[in-house]
Amino acid sequence: MGAKVLFMNGDFLPFEQGTISVRTHGFAYGTGCFEGIRGYWNAEDQQIYLFRLREHFERLERSCKILQMSLPYTVDEFIEISTELVRRNGQREDVYLRPVIYKSDQIIGVRLHGLKDDCIITSEPLGNYIEITGLRCGVSSWRRIDDNAIPARAKVCGGYVNAALAKSEALQNGFDEAIMLTNEGHVSEGSAENIFLYLDGELVTPAPSENILLGITRDTVIQVAQRELGIPTRERVVDRTELYNADEVFLCGTGAQIAPVIEIDRRPIGTGNVGPIATRLQELYFDIVRGKRAEYRKWCTPVYSL
Numbered sequence: 001m002g003a004k005v006l007f008m009n010g011d012f013l014p015f016e017q018g019t020i021s022v023r024t025h026g027f028a029y030g031t032g033c034f035e036g037i038r039g040y041w042n043a044e045d046q047q048i049y050l051f052r053l054r055e056h057f058e059r060l061e062r063s064c065k066i067l068q069m070s071l072p073y074t075v076d077e078f079i080e081i082s083t084e085l086v087r088r089n090g091q092r093e094d095v096y097l098r099p100v101i102y103k104s105d106q107i108i109g110v111r112l113h114g115l116k117d118d119c120i121i122t123s124e125p126l127g128n129y130i131e132i133t134g135l136r137c138g139v140s141s142w143r144r145i146d147d148n149a150i151p152a153r154a155k156v157c158g159g160y161v162n163a164a165l166a167k168s169e170a171l172q173n174g175f176d177e178a179i180m181l182t183n184e185g186h187v188s189e190g191s192a193e194n195i196f197l198y199l200d201g202e203l204v205t206p207a208p209s210e211n212i213l214l215g216i217t218r219d220t221v222i223q224v225a226q227r228e229l230g231i232p233t234r235e236r237v238v239d240r241t242e243l244y245n246a247d248e249v250f251l252c253g254t255g256a257q258i259a260p261v262i263e264i265d266r267r268p269i270g271t272g273n274v275g276p277i278a279t280r281l282q283e284l285y286f287d288i289v290r291g292k293r294a295e296y297r298k299w300c301t302p303v304y305s306l
């Protein structure tokens, strides 16, 4: 079922009324921040669990601070609004919530300060965002935006032009997804995913200073790999050619979930098949997000009263 209502201008409105003027600052200049949050339907519990909802709104707060935006609600209020939105939509399926805070003034003039901010939240059904059974990736000719250009650690609307350039190039060159490098030529991340390598019995992922979005799935993987598999993660600078020699590579993100990579720049990764570590992490991840693991229920916000 599609969405019936959205949240906008402080109210729940019919979805069709979710429109903005062509003169909106955030539309013209990309001056907005957003989040992507998944909710997973658990048929046994007759419940939707929103995964790590609090952490997403805490990141939204940090993104907004960088863009000199004021959030109209506290994290607790956002949590209440989000669950209410899904309830009002009566959704009983996997959903994707998209909160956007944007500069809503109708003016010409590029700046950040002294502008009005507004908030829209939608909740819509969403299946897989990218393939989760083995991706073929290409290293992009587009470099990841730098912290001193458009900070990647903030989830800025305009920053996704960078991601779109890389993604289209990858698809048009016959790959499934792009891997982006920093200006220094180190591995940064996918177009909308963080990246992990498995090599020498450890997980390796680009450090926060490598112009990555500090992914909530990335953090989930680090915690779950250590706790469930006893595998530590090293956050460090990663060279491009380490990708080719890794035993396994996978991408992860709210949309992407855990997406194993089987080929990069026409070179098979490991055996060229989905590896055992990515497989195990994927299984654990899907159990955790669907609320099937009691010890991780703290990350799952139920939508419907039990």
Ligand code: PMP
Pocket: 036, 163, 189, 190, 191, 192, 193, 194, 212, 213, 214, 215, 216, 217, 218, 252, 253, 254, 255
């Ligand atoms: N990097 C980028 C550029 C992204 O857009 C995303 C998706 N939000 C991620 C990484 C993964 O972040 P998360 O796990 O918090 O969804």
